[in-house]
Amino acid sequence: MSKAKQYNPRSLYFPERITGTMDGIFDYPLTIVEAPMGYGKTTAVREHLNQAGVNLLWLRVYDGSTSSFWNGFAQLFRELDDDRTQSLLCLGFPEDVISAQEALKLIGDIELPGPAILVIDDYHMIDSPAVNSFIELLVENEIDNLHIVLSTRYTTIQKLAELKLKGYLHHISKETLELVPQEIAGYYHACGIKLKSSEADQLYALTEGWISALYLLMLEYIAEGRYTSAKNIYTLMEKAIYDPLSDEIKEFVITMCIFENFTHEQAVHMWGTEDTGMLLDGITNKNAFVNYDDRLKTYHMHKIFTGFLQGELEKKDIRFKQDLNQKAARWHLKNGDYFDAIHYFYECGNFDNILTTLEDGRLTFSYEKEDYLMKYMEECPREVKARHPFGFLKYALYLFSYNELALFGKACEEFSSMIETDSSLNDGLKRRLIGEYELLISFTAYNDLPKMSQHHRKAFELLTGPGVLLNTRSVWTFGSTSVLYLYYRESGRLKEHVRELEEALIYYTPLTNGQGGGADYVMEAERQFFSGDFVNAEILGHKSVYQAQSKMQPGTVICAMFVQIRLALFKGDFSDMLDILQKMRVDIISGRQYMLIHTVDMCEGYIYSLLNQTDKIPQWIATGSISSSRLMFPAFGTFNIVFGRTLLINGEYLKLIGSADYFISIASVFPNLLGQIYTHIYLAAARRQIFAEDDAISNLEQALAIAMPDRVYMPFVENCDYIEPLLIRLAGEGHYREDIARILTLYETYRQSKEQIIREYFTEEKPWLTDREIEIARLAAEGYTNAEIGKQLYISANTVKMALKSIYAKLSINSRSLLQQYLNDLDR
Template sequence: MSIAKRYNQKALFFSVILKERFERIFEYPLTIVEAPMGYGKTTAVREFLNNTGANVLWQRVYGSSLDSFWHGFSRLFAELDDFLSRNLEQLGFPDDSISRLEALRLIEDLEMTVKTVLVIDDYHLIDNFLVNSFIEFLVESEVANLHVILTARYTELQGLDELKLKGYLYHITKQTFELMPKDIAGYYRLCGIRLKTFEAEELYSLTEGWISALYLLMLNYIEEGSFRTITNIYNLVEKAVYAPFAEEVKAFLLTLCLFDSFTLEQAIHMWQKENAGLILTEITNKNAFVKYDHKTKTYQMHNIFTNFLKDKLEGKSVKQQIQWRAAQWYLKEGNYFASMHYFYACKDFDQLLFALENNKANGVNNANRRELFIKYFKECPDDVKSKHHFALLIFALSFIIYREPVLFEKACREFIGNIQKDDSLNNEFRQRLLGEYELLLSFTGYNDINKMSEHHQKAAKLLHEPTSFIDLQANWTYGAPSVLHMFYRESGRLEKHVHDIIEALPYYYQITNGHGSGAEYVMEAERYFNMGDFINAEIVMHKALNNARTNNQTGIVICALFLQIRLSIWKGDYATVLDLFQVMHESISDLGQSNFNHTINICEGYVYSLLKQRDKIPSWIGSGDFSSSRLLFPTVPMLNIVYGRVLLIDGEYLRLIGNAEHFIGLASVFPNLLGQIYTYIYLTAANGQIFRTDEAIFALIEALAIAMPDKVYMPFVENCDYIKPFLEQLYNQGKYGEDIIRILELYKTYQKSVECMIKENFSAEEKPDLTERETQIAQLAADGLSNKEIGERLYISINTVKTQLKSIFEKLGVNSRALLKQEFKEKL
């Protein structure tokens, strides 16, 4: 064998077949590059994309955490649109249909004018069916100019075969990366080594074309002048890569092996010496297992090398110190859950609770973190918890949300015991802690206004500043679009409930900096509305809206707008209904508060079920799919109000009757009288449709018995299309005479309004058609052109395109370009 005098150990070689396969990536929305560790997947994808002129968004997966995955995914878009990136992150991982649609809308709004490639590297590490589902949804939506590449050792996409059949997926497998003998000879030639034919064949037999093994054998050859048969890849890494480094470099590598990717600043933090940059230069110059990405300004370790170093770190006394430094890095960066993970790994519970307190109560309502909070609380030593009073309050709040009463009581006992024994607390700070504790206890009194207010008033006397452990950006209504729905709990006392909440909430506002402002007026306005006093309802509604907007309380704004929508239905003003829904969507989009999408969907489901427009009801509501972790328990009775009406208009009478007991049970927990009233009304309707008159009358009497002491008429008015004969039957029997007369009077006006709206806006012969200009824009949008491209093609501004698309979406009843493509082409 003849040997060149100079070696190029970092030369990159790609076989002809690999190049040919990669050339087809842009023909598909999704490409999966699948091969075991060490086959050069990441390097090949990176090098290919560098020469395409495409805009590349690169995400590396480090584990199975949904939070970490979504944080990384969201930040990818920061360089293109920081507002979009923040909106995506604020949305949280889209784990249900509505949040997936919102994520899609945000990404589509980016208007990618050049080919954009989203690479998710080491995708197998996430190993989560929810992420798989989101990726499949994104791909099938065919976002214009967006291509997704997943690199993975293995893939378990549920719809893999279907994606292939539909032409969405291009699959590059291990065989593409295997170097045949002639390829091995070509690779070694680039590196400065000339092989004879039999040597290349022997290397192929030994490695089966695995380039990492070929690389390590080459390093071994350069060092010793011969190829040695070493079957264990880590032995090769040890001998050819790790051993030649000086001891300081080896120690440096161990300090960074927790990260597959890191910045120079991160390296300096971990190494705690200023020569980190010099060491990194030496490392990257000597081997291809650590590379520097100039675009992201990060150093990236190959998985084989990272795993080797992690094995080396096991059992070493320095491991705990390295984990602690990693935790401190994430703490400094504000990534509190990552810092808690590493503090837990090195059992530094003091710093773990410090990180928890810095994070306050942000994110505790995420059901995916339930087990983490329980684990941290149970394993943290008592003497550590005794020094972290705010942490115990956060734990206790999380246990309320996770419905863990035993752990809640334990956290409360520990909190009170600790502050009593803590001699370091001055009287002012002890009072502050007790004030925070009273605020915490108020949540245990939900939805009893007076019980909650007792704690709020005590807290207001003790706190001289707003609370510092509650997430004041959270939705005050827990996602429900009705305050009356939340706090109407005793029949005959609705007026008193309204009076109580008006008296009580100022104390709460004092200690929460106005959180939920306007809620009391929403409830007052809703009472007037349900009594049929629409003038007072509208007056007070505007008062609520002004209060909520002044204090940036988006959840209360949505509640007020929802009531305004119901008033508009009463007037038969469908144009205003559409405008108000648009205001709702804009109010959450402009503020980056897309977590309210579920709330808006509930409003939409409610309205379109009244108008019997089944196709406009959000699919997740129509199917009764309420499994999303975003839905908090107080919202569920309101969802059942909508879902019950959907079952009614679907003709699912038996299912509705079968579900009624469950609906009433859920509405009785706090209790929630509106949920009970509507369910009994639906039982009346459903039994009536299957000619069970006695059962229908019995259910109607139950509903009237709850509602009539408070003159809550509108639930009956809105469902008179099903229950009118039974109301008349009761009237003829001399029961609830005055109330039934009032309900039927209100229904005359309401019925005319609804029939008029349906005739003018939803009848087939009257369905609005697209104008010529709208047809042009819809065609171009369906073909995948961005707003900018459409504007250039038609010589109109981007704003005009956006306005026209809004009109097109409303006329066709769609809310994304993907649905537009389907609906518009069907219309043609």
């Protein structure tokens, strides 16, 4: 091995074999570059794409948090389309089919300026089946001009073979990135060192073409004029990288190794002197293991180097490490990264600052952080909690959000004890704390309105204005399609329950900046609807929509509109039903209220189940996939109402009977009587179908016993297509004669309306569209706005709007995605 006159160990070298393979990135929707740490994956991809001059979207993954991943993923599109970026952020990571389809639509609508490469670096860090599924969906939908590259140490994507077979995947393995002897000689020559072929063979035998080991051996050779056969990468790194550094730079890189990446400002904060920039320049210019990303304005230390430095950090005394973590916590706190701040405060044992951060109130709750937060607070000394009562109360709220009810109760008891025994609290602060506490513990009596209201009144008396603990943007209805479902708990008292809700909201709504606004009107509208008083139900339905909208309560608005949809069904006005459903969906999407997209689906699915249109019920409902939805537990019973009817019309009687105990158990937790009524009706219908009529009669009697004291007729009317003979038999035996007569009278009108809709809109043959309607439909399905369609076809936007309304009515659909599905079927 002979020395050349000048060395440049930071020279990059990519043989034609590697560059040729990298060219395949532009030919496939997905490329996976898979190799262990230190094989130069990131560098090879970055340099190749930079030289190609493409639009590059680069995301580096630092941990296994899906929410952090999604935040970074969505932010990639900010410069291209800030509005849709905000929508993606509000949507959150799409863990279910409905959310994923909405994410696909948002991404597909972003206008890319030519081919764009989206690189997800260190993809193995996320290690999430849900993220894998989303990437697969993104790839299979082949968004125009978008190519995805995953740089990863290993891949857990299950569909690799299938993606390859379909021509979606270009897979680059570590063997591609290993340099053969001839290429090792070329690499060293580019850095100023000429190798004999025998020396190249020896280096290959020692390193197996691993670029990191080759680089470290080169540095050692440059420094000492020879290379050793040390195989331990950390030993090589210590000799070739770390030992030559000055003491100041050693201390600096040890300081920064606690971060996955960092900015210049962050380094100044941690190091504390003005010469930080010079230190960074010196390191990045001479060390290939520390790089600066000009696009992201961040520094990144290679994981091999970070791992070595963290070993050096462990040798430092405890005071040094505490100061380091304290500085890191302060940095994250300053920049609004509250949970990261809490983590570093914990690392240095500063529980006071953990609770101070919680008191700030801007920490958003995340299931991914649940275990960490509970661990930190479990170790927190009681006297520290007593010094920060608001922070501890906020922690109790997180426990309730995590559904850790036992720990929530324990925390509430501990908080109450601390307030009672703390003589240092002044009267004003003590009143405020007890007021917040009363508001929080009202949820321990959830669904029992008088008991909840007792706490609300106490909070109202103690607080001078709205409370600060509750998130007023949360969905008050929990995703339920019905307010009545949530608070109807005692047979014979439905009217009183409506009054109790009205009285409770007098105190609760002002305390929470509007939460629950209009819900009392919705519940009364539902009560009137279920009793068959459709005139008053319609009046109250309109009133409740306006009331809920004025208080910015989208969940309550959906419940009110669902009443209007059911009224339209009773009148046989299918076009009006579709209009309301369409408006409901548009309002939720445009308002970025993505927590409610499954609620809209349930409204739609229930209506189609009543019309016996199994193929139009959303798939996640038809398969009972509630766990993939964004519904919260109190709304689960409303899902079961829709799912139960779906099982019934699909003829899955045994499955329905087998699921009934679960349905009843869900509807008995608080309890929710409406869920129990529907379940007993479904059981009666299913058992009649399998000729167990006596059992069916028994179930129907149970439903009537709960419902008739409150004249809740409509659940029976909606299912009379299955239970009418049972009702007639019961009336003939002298049971509930007047009530059943009313049910059967309502059913006659309902049946005629339903048959009319089915006859007009649901025929065996596909609906016929005119050529102009098909033209408009195709443009609409491709995502053009009404104005853009009108401009292309030389007609007004209003004409397009009316044409689409006619198309939707003909096809019995209410969205452009379903329109695309119809056109796909038409083209087959």
